[in-house]
Amino acid sequence: MTFDWDLVAKAVPLLGTGLLTTVKICSLAMLLGLALGGLLGLAALSRSRLLRWTVMAYVDFIRGTPLLIQIFLVYFALPVVGLNLPEFWAGVLALGLNAAGFIAEIVRSGVGAVEKGQAEAARSIGMRHHQILWFVLLPQSLRTVVPPATNELITLVKGSALLSVISVYELTRAGQAIIAVHFAPFEIFLLIALYYYLTISVLAWFSRWLERRLPVW
Amino acid sequence: MTSTLSASLVLQARGLGKRFGDRQVLHDASLQVAEGETVVIIGPSGSGKTTLLRCLNWLETPDTGSVLLRGEAIGRHAAGHALPEAVLAAQRARFGFVFQRFNLFAHLSALDNVALGPQRVLGLRADAARERARAELARVHLAAHIDKRPSQLSGGQQQRVAIARALAMQPELILFDEPTSALDPELVTEVVDVMAELAGAGMTLVAVTHEMRFARSAADRVVFIDEGRVVEEGPPAQVFDAPQHERTRRFLAHLRH
Numbered sequence: 001m002t003f004d005w006d007l008v009a010k011a012v013p014l015l016g017t018g019l020l021t022t023v024k025i026c027s028l029a030m031l032l033g034l035a036l037g038g039l040l041g042l043a044a045l046s047r048s049r050l051l052r053w054t055v056m057a058y059v060d061f062i063r064g065t066p067l068l069i070q071i072f073l074v075y076f077a078l079p080v081v082g083l084n085l086p087e088f089w090a091g092v093l094a095l096g097l098n099a100a101g102f103i104a105e106i107v108r109s110g111v112g113a114v115e116k117g118q119a120e121a122a123r124s125i126g127m128r129h130h131q132i133l134w135f136v137l138l139p140q141s142l143r144t145v146v147p148p149a150t151n152e153l154i155t156l157v158k159g160s161a162l163l164s165v166i167s168v169y170e171l172t173r174a175g176q177a178i179i180a181v182h183f184a185p186f187e188i189f190l191l192i193a194l195y196y197y198l199t200i201s202v203l204a205w206f207s208r209w210l211e212r213r214l215p216v217w
Numbered sequence: 218m219t220s221t222l223s224a225s226l227v228l229q230a231r232g233l234g235k236r237f238g239d240r241q242v243l244h245d246a247s248l249q250v251a252e253g254e255t256v257v258i259i260g261p262s263g264s265g266k267t268t269l270l271r272c273l274n275w276l277e278t279p280d281t282g283s284v285l286l287r288g289e290a291i292g293r294h295a296a297g298h299a300l301p302e303a304v305l306a307a308q309r310a311r312f313g314f315v316f317q318r319f320n321l322f323a324h325l326s327a328l329d330n331v332a333l334g335p336q337r338v339l340g341l342r343a344d345a346a347r348e349r350a351r352a353e354l355a356r357v358h359l360a361a362h363i364d365k366r367p368s369q370l371s372g373g374q375q376q377r378v379a380i381a382r383a384l385a386m387q388p389e390l391i392l393f394d395e396p397t398s399a400l401d402p403e404l405v406t407e408v409v410d411v412m413a414e415l416a417g418a419g420m421t422l423v424a425v426t427h428e429m430r431f432a433r434s435a436a437d438r439v440v441f442i443d444e445g446r447v448v449e450e451g452p453p454a455q456v457f458d459a460p461q462h463e464r465t466r467r468f469l470a471h472l473r474h
Contacts, residue, residue, distance in 0.1 A: 121314075125383070131338075140322075
């Protein structure tokens, strides 16, 4: 078996276009996932039982169904209720909603792991439930929340490969297109793997940097 | 509830009962605290003294009984249903509470630990809250340590920050839950001295403590609790030197060993 270096050279910029789309979709989905996940995580800690149950049901659904099916649901089922999203935005929405479920659970458990005496002390000086969450528990949970949240964002980037099935022209789809024409699956998939690996390495590096910057006490 | 008697009383707890699982920790415990009084609660471990203290500011919800702060029912209406969270929070702000394990906010400096309540609960402006925090920290002799995090302070210093945090809320009384029992022996004095200063300054204090020196010199009244009941109470000289009950005598004998 020979390794087709010429094809690799041609594929590098083509896959670069795909990677750009992957990065765009993932960045937007991360923003959505972090924002919505943070909100849901706080809602899971609220005093309202209805809110807590709603979040629990949502997290349960996201955890209990495959990402691929969630992507199909957003892409094929939303048009039925009149919401017709282009593939790109369907992809952002599906990945973001998926990440939000996991981030919510990470925030909830991170805040819940803060030592009980902290909330008690805050209660003893008359702070309200939401103030305790915001001023005492959330800041102290950041350090425990960042590593698992990064893991979740890494999972999101890898999950974005599944968007190829709804024909989003992202990294994997771009590679498949090249393979369809030149039939060199080994070279191209290896190259795709390298692209993902480097993207995720940047993310992992950023997470470690962030973790170092967070205060220790 | 504003009879002449309760008007001179800061705190009036009646018939407090609390059960954890199948263990009845408090039975019908009652306690009255007058303005400016220092009350020391003593009793064997597991006697319910900490639970009693925590029921006073509703950190623990008693199953039965009531707590009146200057005649106002804490935690629930006379009819028995719970007060709204905002009301309860505002009531708790009128108590100071000092924990055995300090429970300082780990992510905040000493100054911010003390300023947080005045700013977020009392609604002071940030600079006014910090000004007040600085003054309270000076009062517990920690002016030189205001920028340190709890982890950079000794146990005795942490407990004094915790006292300053309680004082900064200008509470109507302060509850101390074994404030020196998590401290190394050589650090006990600095905390006890601050407590004695507060008692001397006319602050109303209720302290669960085994510091007999403090109890003898600063307490107006000593309350002995055993098995969730108030067994006897009186001036320190009476309870310590001429206890009326056999259980009190046995406990004191243990303590002196």
